Amino acid sequence: MLIETLKALFERDLDKLIHEIELYQNESNIWITDKEISNSGGNLCLHLMGNINTYIGATIGGTNYVRNRELEFSLKNIPRKDLLASIKETKQVVNLSLDKITAAQLNAEYPLLVLEKKTSMMFFLVHLTTHLSYHLGQINYHRRLLDF
Template structure:
C-alpha cells in the first residue's frame, strides 16, 4: 500500500535530516546565511517540521499543532539538540498518522486547498515527500559550504 512506501520515504529522509543537523561541527553555523544563501539550515529544518506537522499531523492526524510559518524563517539559535528532538517528534507524528490513514482517504480529496486546484491526498502526500527531499538537499549543500 502507498502508506507503507510513504512511511519508509518520510522516515528515511527525516532521519537523514537529523544526521545532517547532527553533522554540523559548529552549532552556530546552523543559522548562517550568506549573500547567495537566504535560508539557514536551522530555518529550513524548522520549515520542514512545521510543514509536516501541519499537513500530515494536524490536517490528517487531528493533532493540535498550530503552524506559525513566519517563525519557521525568523527564529534563530535554537539548540541543535532541540532541533533533533523536534525531528524525532515529527517522525512519530508522521508514522502514527500514516498508520491511521485509510485507502479511501488516500484516494480522496485532500482536506485543505493548498494549491490553486484541489488535489487528492495521494498527490499531496507524494508532494510532501519531494518537498522534504528538496530542502534536505539544500541543507546538505549549506552544511558542506558554510560549515567547512
C-alpha cells in the same frame, strides 16, 4: 502499500535530516546565511517540521499543532538538541498519522487547498515527500558550503 512506502520515505529522509543537523561541525553554523543564501539549515529544518506537522500531523492525524510559518524563517539559534528532538517527534507524528489513513481516503480529496488546485490525498502526500527531499538537499548543500 502506498502508505508503507510513504512511511519508509519519510523515515528515511527525516533520519537523513537528523544526520545532517548532527554533522554541522559548529552548532552556530546551522544558522549561517551568506550572500544570496537567505535560509539557514536551521530555518529550513524548522520549516520542514512546521510543514509536516501542519499537513500530516494536524490535518490528517488530528494533533493540536498550530503553525507559525513566519517564525520558521525568523527564529534563530535554536539549540541543536531542540531541532533534533523536534525531528524525532515529527517522525512519530508521521507514522501515527499515516496509520490512520484508509485506502478510500487516499483517493479522496485532500481536505485543504494548499497548491494551486485541489488534489487527492495520495498526490499531496507524495508532494510532501518531495518537498522534504528538496529542502533536505538544500540543508546538505548549506552545511557543506558554509560549515567552516
